[in-house]
Amino acid sequence: MRRRLPYALVLSCSIACSGPEGVDAGAGAGTDAALLDAARDDAGPPMVEAFAALGANAEGIALGTSAAGAPALYVTTRDGRLARIGADGTVETHATVADPLGVAVRADGDLLVCGKDAGGAAVLFLVTRSGAVSTHVAAGPGGVPFGLTNFVAIAPDDSIVFSDSMANRVFRADADGSNVALVTDAITYPNGLAFAPDGATLFVASWDDETVHALAFDRASGTYGAPSPSIEGVANVDGVVAATDGTLVLVTSSRGILTATPGSDETATLAPTRAITLPANGIFGDEAFGATDLFIASLGQPDVIRVRTSLRGVALPVR
16 A cells, blocks of 8 residues: 555554554554453444454455465555465464555465565566565566555456556556556546446546546456546545445545445445454455454554454455
């Protein structure tokens, strides 16, 4: 994410947060049972609770499997780890990656992670299910370096799409990391990405513009249309998660976890900001983790948070 926090949000966090990116897991921003309990809807779910203790704030989160084939959540932590979490909440270090941000799981089970190489350049890493790390995409068209690889997603044709937030650009690449091409430079500070359940639309969150944009995706050619506003007036959207019924879950730092319908600006709250400090990204579980449970990585507390919902997530990569 590595974003520019709005003044009001920085001010509201200044009492409890400090350190890099304005957050510190050890400065009172940890999960508080009473605070999470306060997020429970009086009529029942959603319920919000700590699921796994990471020992560090987190950014990206994805659902995959371990090398042994066991269901696993993969989470990028701000102390330079790609953590692997089992369905029982057990946390292990899967790999070490410099400055990791977004993460996505490919169809073959390997992972793509936004991060920085040894020289500090923004890249996409390939991390295998056995934990081997290699640079997968090193630069943009013509060898131009990226500003900040922030979020990555796998398209229905197995190609890659990712945001370069600092450069205000979204790129695509072939599955093997070649043929990097510009998708759009018309979105200010692009961040989270998600494909619609039918794979025909890519949603891109603009952190600065309070807008989630929609881009048509052509499976046959692997190309994208021009972005157009789909949801407007929602500030500080970091992550976007698609549900099977077409609902989008918006992970925001200013208003918590929201639901919205593409083409409408009406939103509903799944979990308010008082329940999760600086939520960054989310992913729905599977049958092992709970298919209607939403798991949240947070930049303000050292836990993966579980939000119980009535929605089901789209199986990724979208097909």
